[in-house]
Amino acid sequence: MSGPFLLTLRFGMTLSLYLFIGWAFLFLWRSFKTESELLASRKTPPLSLIYIDHKEKKKIKHFTVPEINIGRDPHSDIYLENDTVSAHHAQLIYHHGQWWLEDLNSTNGTTLNNEDVKTPTIVISNDEIYCGKVPLKIHLTIGDLSPNTQKV
């Protein structure tokens, strides 16, 4: 009888090893889930752009997404029908708790408060951007920034 009894114990031992591994994987999955939910709960602070479109009308656009494309391409988030604007002209990206302006190698360049934008630059409320000869004004709601500056 010793054989079958020990066989049961042997299976129990292997089972406990796999329970350990299974539990470790479960914990890994849980922490992955928690992390992804934490990321999902991060909100982009709303950003508004005020600019004059090709019909010479003043326009205000509100964004809650972390990435805004500006260009002459009709699919751009901000569509500027102007000869001085390149198809993919510039980009506004939210990361590290800030909005960043980046020029996408446009022909006529981008300026921020009359300074050329060569590397990604942080923008704040009431900054003035020129894409070619088109001016855009930024408006940020600062109060919403706080949850994003927290370290996770």
Next chain:
Amino acid sequence: MINKKKQNKVFSFSLPNFSLLHWLSAIFLALYSIILTLSPSVRARSWNADYIYAHWTGFFLWLFLTAITEKYLNKNLPDRDPYIFTIAALLSGWGLLSIWRLTPLFGIRQTIWLAVSMGALMIGTKWDKLLPTLRRYKYILLISGLILTSLTLIFGANPLGIGPRLWLGFGGVYLQPSEPLKLLLVIYLSAYLANKPIQDQQIFPFILPTLFLASIALLLLLVQRDLGAASIFIMLYASILYLAIARKRVLFINASILLAVALFGYFFIDIIHTRLSIWISPWGDPSGRGYQIIQSLMAIANGGLWGRGIGIGSPAFVPVAHSDFIFTSLAEETGLAGTLGLFALLGIFLSRGLRIALRAPSRYLRLLAAGLTMYLGIQSLLIIGGNLRLLPLTGVTLPFISYGGSSLLTSFIALLLLLKISNENEEAAPLPKPQPYHLLSALLMLGLVLSAIINGWWAILRGPDLLTRSDNPRRTLADLYVPRGNILDRNNKPIVITKGTSGELSREYLYPNLSPVTGYTNSIYGQAGIEFALDEYLRGLAGNPTSTIWWNQLLYGQPPSGLDLRLSIDIDLQEDVDQRLSKHKGAVVLINAQSGEILVMSSHPTFDANQLDETVLNDENSPLINRATQGQYPISITETSLFFKTSEIRTIIRIPVEDGSPIEMAIAASALSNAGLAPAPRLALAVNTPQSEWVILPALGEETQLFTQSETDSFLKNFTTDNGAYWHFLVADEKENITWLLAGTTKNWQGAPLGLVILLEENNAGLAEEIAKSLLSN
């Protein structure tokens, strides 16, 4: 009362801190210990056995140490990675108990070393400035490591007394400086390479000092002939350099250096040549240089899928099972199921290590964490691959698991540094070039997956082939515990029996004169004769129901009881012939011409299978040869030879060859006695199976019509003697010193027809006629 209260308090205080994963690893190790305690009852197949208790010391100390350490970690490193300590604790407990199982003396030492290592871990968690201190003193650390290692060149010792002298001994405690040296290299490289940002043009001058120090260390290890540490050194250096400067060419240069060293070594350096040629083809020298690796593969094969069970396998057959080959003993006793679990644990550990590196707040800590992970990963894969013959064998330890104080302590210090880095809760430093992390983590995981596949190959696919090899010592071991089938004569008189009790079974040959036919089964000299040819039945691996064999293998790792075998030999007739032949050299075969059953098969000189030794083996008269079946003697020899002279007979006998064995001639004689029909010979008649009693075994070959009725009639007319009871013809040749006698029964014979051949290695017609007469005339 006060004491009791205090204990209760400690107990209730430590319980909540003991995480679920820790409980599971404690259950795993507790079951391991229980199985090990009870394992002797499986070998003895009864509850009345000598149980093993010593290893419980190791288990309880492990339980105590991990509980205390976890409490300490929770207090001092609350934000640490939650997996790596738990996994390291499980691995070190698994290793500790395996060492207890293999050699209790080493188990005691390893338990002490585990206490020292955990103690170091606990002290280290309190040392806040440890990581910056290591960075500041990188040169002093590495150089003192080099000095310590070079001391072994002068004061080196080996705890075993033989082999490479890689240790430093102080009053019975041995330290292997090459173990901490690897760790110091990682610390030095990550501290140095993190210092300056890289400018593309100045890489070479920048890395020159590291190259210089690493080369000194490498040379030192090569002079010591510590190939394992040297190869880890090269790979570690390349990995950390690659992580720091993110140039793929580092890896290519490293790979080509390794290849060049291997090629150079293969042709010019003995030890490298030996290692590589064993790796490429171990099968050519299974008892010499290939012994260790082949024994290792057999142990892995013996483990199979589910393992033989703790304490029930025989991992100690592999040399240095407790250290370099501990993976093999895990594989044998816990099987592929256990080692796949081990690979999964290593995989989680290594991926957590690389994650800690990615999350590290500075370049120094990131390189350090990645370097430590690579160190543990490379060393594990190198020795696991070596045990599986996936890589050439290098004598390194399996971190956390193998026996060895220096190795265990070094692994725990690496663990401490990883835990401390994971506890830093600042934001991760930017990572400009992530490719090295992708590539190296992929390489580590690929290594684990390959090891798992190769492990399955040896354990499952190649397993049966490996286990039936005659140099598998487990077969001899099983012979001591599992009764081998008896060999009986045609009237069920025992010829060969198994005697003794389980654990001390031995084979007895009751009729030693038949030894050239029955052969022998011997732990030193292997097997021969019927013992060899019908080993599967005698060992119980054939004839038993497959389910019985499978069940016995699963429960005991041994085949079921062997089956009894009945031979066609008539032991009374055999005894008579053996007495007449006695000191004469020759062979006699008597066959039932109808059924082909061999009644007598005698080969002289004989030997005693009970007393096999070198003198028998080297006897110039070759008693081990069964002259009746293996001897080849000239058939047509001289002018006087009947076979030759009477061309009529030559054509009748239709034997085209010049030489023949007595058994072949006996079949021809049987055909002459049986109206020209040659029977298929039988020696093993039947086997006694558990479900259907005696089962007839097939004959060796087929019946053949050798002559027509008229041919035999005209032949027998000329040679019938003794009132027509039997026929015979005789050739006795003085020059060749040989006597052939073919004989058989005639129609006047009352019983089954018989065929007889007598061969003497001397010119002695009288003796041949006397034997023929005694066998055929009554």
